[in-house]
Amino acid sequence: MALKAAPIWGCAIIPNSHVSSPYLGSRLFGFASKWDCCCVSVLAQRAITPLEEDQPHSPGIEFDSAGADSETTMLHKDMIQLPKPLSAIHLSSSPDDGSKVRVAYQGIPGAFSESAALKAYPKCETVPCERFEETFKAVEQCLVDKAVLPIENSVAGSIHRNYDLLLRHRLHIVGEVQLAVNHCLLGLPGVQMEDIKRVLSHPQAHAQCETTLNNLGVVRVSADDTAGAAQIVASVGLKDTGAVASSRAAEIYGLDILAENIQDDEDNVTRFLILSREPIIPGTGRLYRTSIVFTLEDGPGLLFKALAVFALRGISLTKIESRPQRKRSLRVVDDSNRGSAKYFDYLFYIDFQASMADPRSQNALGHLQELATFLRVLGCYPIDLFF
Ligand SMILES: O=C(O)C(=O)C[C@]1(C(=O)O)C=C[C@@H](O)C=C1
Incomplete structure (x- = not known):
């Protein structure tokens, strides 16, 4: 049992009753x-x-x-x-821009998670998933190469569900992305700020814009993701309902930006994890x-x-x-x-x-x-x- 041949890296289960485990260094x-x-x-x-x-x-x-x-x-x-x-097969064979990489994220195009995937792998193919759990499964079943997962935000704190999922699944964290999250209030074209009575968004986005939404006195309605909220407002044609989402979502779903940077903290950052089937060296x-x-x-x-x-x-x-x-x-x-x-x-x-x-x-x-x-x-x- 030599220390150098038996590092602890990558051990899944290390019961303390097994002090003679080959994972351990004798020192x-x-x-x-x-x-x-x-x-x-x-x-x-x-x-x-x-x-x-x-x-x-x-x-x-x-x-x-x-x-x-x-x-x-x-x-x-x-x-x-x-x-x-x-072994060498665990090293990524893809170029740095990720042009051959398929990355699963929770939400639909225009979601911040998709932007995080694109920040990590600028030319990757992003694959939308309905739920966080599906992003894990997509990697496990080799439908995609990686998943990107929000884990904490500088204003609203941890995304607890994703901590639980990390443990329940067998994927490895191979990277992180810190993304500046600038929220916009979106509405149907022609709608004014004072017409907005309800605001649809992801609960994390609502939490990050707490002060603005309180000042507006609007009712908050939860959506699966910020871009999903924008899509609903656009497709249902809700004139009295806004969406908190990205400027990209406004562009994709044809909405007007009624207000920009409405998050409580100007430096609003979400940290995302990148998950893969194999660890990196x-x-x-x-x-x-x-x-x-x-x-x-x-x-x-x-x-x-x-x-x-x-x-x-x-x-x-x-x-x-x-x-x-x-x-x-x-x-x-x-x-x-x-x-x-x-x-x-x-x-x-x-x-x-x-x-x-x-x-x-x-x-x-x-x-x-x-x-x-x-x-x-x-x-x-x-x-x-x-x-
Ligand atoms: O709804 C989105 O756009 C997401 O990507 C999800 C999410 C999150 O769960 O934290 C990601 C970044 C922002 O913090 C707000 C929402």
């Missing part, structure tokens, strides 16, 4: 056991002293996570799935983000310890999100003084700013494995710096 074992005796002093010391284990070394063989597991089976602690080595020549999900047993300070594995190695966390575990949402704990107590059980999603080719990431995840009951690497991908 981590003694280190993790120190937690129980003197966590705080170890933390303080490590915070200022770089860990010896984190000296650069070759990233070694990398694995994909074929067989990454679903929500249903992830709680089976004794399950280990052997990794398959990555991460490098170190640019900034990378790695996304993981894990669960922890109940216990004092466990989440603190889990997060400290990154702090100890100088790795920045860029996002933390917790979601209830659907199949195990409540934990009943016996409290001898007051009877039994019920707690919510959570999945923790974390993004950290480091490549899986960086030994610090391998070591941090090896360390996290000691604490976690379940751990999955959702993907490692270049950070999109331009929006």
Whole structure:
């Protein structure tokens, strides 16, 4: 069991009962056991002293996570799935502009998700899907090459449904797109602002334009996506109804732009993930983000310890999100003084700013494995710096 031949990248299921798992580096074992005796002093010391284990070394063989597991089976602690080595076929054979790539998105032409797909792959063929889940299935069934998925917005926050879907499906995050989202109020040609009594849009778009819509005093009606809202207004000929959507949607569906940039925050940015059947081979020549999900047993300070594995190695966390575990949402704990107590059980999603080719990431995840009951690497991908 050599460290270099057994990195953690791409493991789907890493039960902590299997400390002899071939995924783990042996250098981590003694280190993790120190937690129980003197966590705080170890933390303080490590915070200022770089860990010896984190000296650069070759990233070694990398694995994909074929067989990454679903929500249903992830709680089976004794399950280990052997990794398959990555090979050249996992590298994209398409040119950089994505001219051979088919990308699924939720919505219809003119949706922001389609713009995100086009930002990532300017010449790709975009494939509209009715629901988020269908975009996952389209990739899984090889109907398309990639899916693009909104995950969080700078004003309205996380898109929780998509966190849940990431876990339930077996796709890998291979990229991200940060898209500046400028919302417009659209109406039928000739309609004036004061004619608008109702506004149709995606709930995320309504949330991002909260102040403007409150000031207008209009009724909000939900649509599947912003472009879908524009299409309904245009096709049904609703004179008293506007749509919050993109200027592209106005052009496509023949609507007038009654107001531009109506979002609460001028710098309204949505981050999208790009999903693929195979992971990419991460490098170190640019900034990378790695996304993981894990669960922890109940216990004092466990989440603190889990997060400290990154702090100890100088790795920045860029996002933390917790979601209830659907199949195990409540934990009943016996409290001898007051009877039994019920707690919510959570999945923790974390993004950290480091490549899986960086030994610090391998070591941090090896360390996290000691604490976690379940751990999955959702993907490692270049950070999109331009929006
Ligand atoms: O409705 C659209 O146009 C979408 O692409 C969806 C979506 C989202 O779900 O966040 C994408 C970007 C904007 O934040 C608003 C809506």
